[in-house]
Amino acid sequence: MPVLLIAIPLLAAALAWFIKAPAIRVRLLPAVALIHLALLIIALRSWRDLPHGAWLGLDALGGWVLLVISVLFTICALYAPSYLALRPDRDHRIFTACLLAFLGLASLLAQARHPGVTWVAMETTTLATAPLIYFNRNRRSIEATWKYLVLGSVGIALALLGTLFVAYAAHMGGIEEPLHYTRLMAAGEQLSRPWLRAGFVLTLVGYGTKMGLAPLHTWKPDAYGETPGIVGALLAGGVTSCAFLALLRIYGVVAAAGEAPFARELLIGFGILSMAWALVFMVGQVDFKRLLAYSSVEHMGILVLGIGIGGLAARFALFHLAANALVKSVLFLSAGNIHRSYASKQLPFVTGAIRRTPVSAGLFLVGFLAITGLPPFMPFISEFNIAAAALTTGHVLVGVLFLVLLAGIFITMSDTVLQVVFGVPSPQRVRTPYKDTFATTAPLILALCLALGLGTHLPAPLRAMLDGAVLTVDGHPLPVHERSLDLTKPQSLVEVR
Amino acid sequence: MSPDFLIALTMLTNFTLVATSRVNKAIQLAVVQGVLLGLIPIAMGLGKHFHILLVALAAIVVKGWFIPFLFRRALKQAHIQREVDPYVGYTVSLMLCAAGTGLSLVLAHNLPLKPGTTPSFLVPAALATLFTGFLLLVSRRKALTQVVGYLVLENGVYLFGLLLVEDMPILVETGILLDLFVGVFVMGIVINHIRVAFDSTDTRHLAELKD
Numbered sequence: 001m002p003v004l005l006i007a008i009p010l011l012a013a014a015l016a017w018f019i020k021a022p023a024i025r026v027r028l029l030p031a032v033a034l035i036h037l038a039l040l041i042i043a044l045r046s047w048r049d050l051p052h053g054a055w056l057g058l059d060a061l062g063g064w065v066l067l068v069i070s071v072l073f074t075i076c077a078l079y080a081p082s083y084l085a086l087r088p089d090r091d092h093r094i095f096t097a098c099l100l101a102f103l104g105l106a107s108l109l110a111q112a113r114h115p116g117v118t119w120v121a122m123e124t125t126t127l128a129t130a131p132l133i134y135f136n137r138n139r140r141s142i143e144a145t146w147k148y149l150v151l152g153s154v155g156i157a158l159a160l161l162g163t164l165f166v167a168y169a170a171h172m173g174g175i176e177e178p179l180h181y182t183r184l185m186a187a188g189e190q191l192s193r194p195w196l197r198a199g200f201v202l203t204l205v206g207y208g209t210k211m212g213l214a215p216l217h218t219w220k221p222d223a224y225g226e227t228p229g230i231v232g233a234l235l236a237g238g239v240t241s242c243a244f245l246a247l248l249r250i251y252g253v254v255a256a257a258g259e260a261p262f263a264r265e266l267l268i269g270f271g272i273l274s275m276a277w278a279l280v281f282m283v284g285q286v287d288f289k290r291l292l293a294y295s296s297v298e299h300m301g302i303l304v305l306g307i308g309i310g311g312l313a314a315r316f317a318l319f320h321l322a323a324n325a326l327v328k329s330v331l332f333l334s335a336g337n338i339h340r341s342y343a344s345k346q347l348p349f350v351t352g353a354i355r356r357t358p359v360s361a362g363l364f365l366v367g368f369l370a371i372t373g374l375p376p377f378m379p380f381i382s383e384f385n386i387a388a389a390a391l392t393t394g395h396v397l398v399g400v401l402f403l404v405l406l407a408g409i410f411i412t413m414s415d416t417v418l419q420v421v422f423g424v425p426s427p428q429r430v431r432t433p434y435k436d437t438f439a440t441t442a443p444l445i446l447a448l449c450l451a452l453g454l455g456t457h458l459p460a461p462l463r464a465m466l467d468g469a470v471l472t473v474d475g476h477p478l479p480v481h482e483r484s485l486d487l488t489k490p491q492s493l494v495e496v497r
Numbered sequence: 498m499s500p501d502f503l504i505a506l507t508m509l510t511n512f513t514l515v516a517t518s519r520v521n522k523a524i525q526l527a528v529v530q531g532v533l534l535g536l537i538p539i540a541m542g543l544g545k546h547f548h549i550l551l552v553a554l555a556a557i558v559v560k561g562w563f564i565p566f567l568f569r570r571a572l573k574q575a576h577i578q579r580e581v582d583p584y585v586g587y588t589v590s591l592m593l594c595a596a597g598t599g600l601s602l603v604l605a606h607n608l609p610l611k612p613g614t615t616p617s618f619l620v621p622a623a624l625a626t627l628f629t630g631f632l633l634l635v636s637r638r639k640a641l642t643q644v645v646g647y648l649v650l651e652n653g654v655y656l657f658g659l660l661l662v663e664d665m666p667i668l669v670e671t672g673i674l675l676d677l678f679v680g681v682f683v684m685g686i687v688i689n690h691i692r693v694a695f696d697s698t699d700t701r702h703l704a705e706l707k708d
Contacts, residue, residue, distance in 0.1 A: 123680075149687060167661055171661060177664055222706040
């Protein structure tokens with residue numbers, strides 16, 4: 001099963017390369033996405049029984065992240081045929097193949113049980129997504145691609161060095177290959193501290209570049225701004241989730257070695273810095289796709305901040321991963337629709353979208369409200385609980401800063417979003433034949449409904465997986481059976497300890 | 498040849514790299530450095546392990562033959578010879594490189610080695626090479642020179658990997674090579690597109706996107 005999850009999308013990518021008829025090729029995307037999701041759900045039923053020495057396999061953490069990516073990919077794949085039909089001038093052979101390859105490589109990354117394999121998967125994910133950014137084939141998109149490639153490669157090189165440092169820490173502690181995560185965590189006490197710390201800093205910077213944490217995010221606004229909304233959604237919810245998972249794996253080893261306090265301070269620092277940086281660059285942002293990119297920087301900050309605070313906040317950071325992916329897909333895809341309709345993504349030209357594309361503009365508005373914390377959408381649940389955890393565990397200053405930054409971001413973002421949606425139509429506006437159709441809006445509505453539904457009720461199997469994932473993040477080698485949580489007890493998600 | 502001699506040569510190539518203005522020469526130096534790195538494991542006496550020999554040979558073939566082949570093709574198409582007017586001048590680059598090397602020695606001094614390991618310059622050389630690659634990446638304007646910087650950065654990582662080469666499986670070592678191989682390949686393609694779009698490979702043109 002683990003191999004199938006990787007092989008099917010990769011084979012489909014090869015197939016997409018050879019299929020001549022565009023109409024058949026685009027249908028491959030939703031088909032493969034649904035097969036992948038179905039297989040994953042079957043595979044996830046046995047996440048507790050991961051063999052100890054396996055090279056590939058789904059544990060709770062990897063399973064959770066891959067589930068998020070697979071759902072996100074399905075939403076994007078359902079949207080893709082109608083989007084690509086709007087761009088008949090573009091050959092989408094490379095585009096389709098790269099999208100499918102990304103899904104296969106993300107499956108490899110989520111199932112990798114060895115830091116080396118994780119790293120190889122992260123590297124190939126970067127390369128597979130670079131051609132996606134170049135979809136529009138113009139000067140601006142080549143600039144974005146180059147920046148993405150160069151910065152991403154440097155980040156990935158630093159992550160490799162960090163991985164080697166961690167391996168050397170194990171080597172000094174007398175642990176030899178194969179350095180599976182489970183073995184590294186079980187032998188946490190023996191790892192050499194200086195190398196482990198240096199290794200964590202390097203992987204944080206390296207994978208942090210891929211996540212887009214400030215100040216390593218400079219590729220992000222360019223890449224998200226110049227790609228189709230569908231790629232933006234996959235980058236903001238998929239590639240960044242992969243990088244976050246790779247970072248969490250190393251963090252788990254560090255935590256198992258008892259160095260969590262050191263790592264947490266760094267994570268909190270990066271988290272607050274990313275949110276503050278995003279806020280500064282959102283002020284007066286006229287380009288709504290770049291605005292979403294800075295929002296992504298902010299939410300990456302929230303993720304690492306949650307892990308940095310730890311405990312309940314770490315659980316909700318993982319929950320936020322799903323929240324971010326779902327709501328970002330709504331935002332990027334609806335922004336893409338508005339972009340199609342106006343042939344522009346900048347403010348003076350795009351105003352009053354609610355009159356021209358009522359469904360997309362409405363979704364954009366609700367997506368904005370959801371991502372900034374409107375109850376009871378998923379982001380509200382996670383942001384509320386992270387703030388509560390920070391305030392109740394002694395991180396009072398961090399908690400207050402977090403809330404102030406959230407409020408600031410809501411105000412600055414709303415300025416641009418409200419003008420796009422409700423503003424007075426500009427005399428310079430361009431009209432294209434694009435109109436909202438069922439196919440370009442239904443996947444978005446589905447994503448929004450999921451974000452709403454899971455915000456109000458998280459099914460028990462998912463909750464159990466989330467709890468298992470938190471244990472892995474905190475450095476417990478395997479989800480222990482006797483630790484299994486009481487699932488019969490009704491639990492409210494908004495819980496403050 | 499003693500491995501320390503080869504490592505010293507590698508560090509010297511770093512200095513020559515940041516001081517050279519000809520793109521062609523920078524590529525040659527990066528190739529020389531890559532081949533030197535391929536020879537180090539053999540000089541360390543690790544040639545008796547078959548898989549290490551294989552990795553070393555692969556490194557020499559990829560860095561000494563395939564990557565220069567890609568570069569030469571890109572160079573021929575792009576018609577560039579000189580790195581004109583870099584962001585950081587050559588004298589300053591040299592001084593920064595020297596400072597970086599010094600810092601690497603201090604940093605490496607603070608990281609303990611496994612008892613029983615013969616003390617070597619591997620760790621400081623790895624950090625210094627990494628720093629040099631970083632310097633080239635941020636201080637040069639030509640896309641090709643930036644790729645050379647990336648190559649040198651990867652050389653630094655590879656150098657550190659040698660410390661572990663006996664205990665790491667082939668997987669990770671080949672991972673490094675694969676990364677380099679595919680990375681440079683994709684960058685080569687993108688450079689070609691940059692050339693077509695802008696009629697130049699100067700990354701100064703890539704400054705349209707900003708806030």
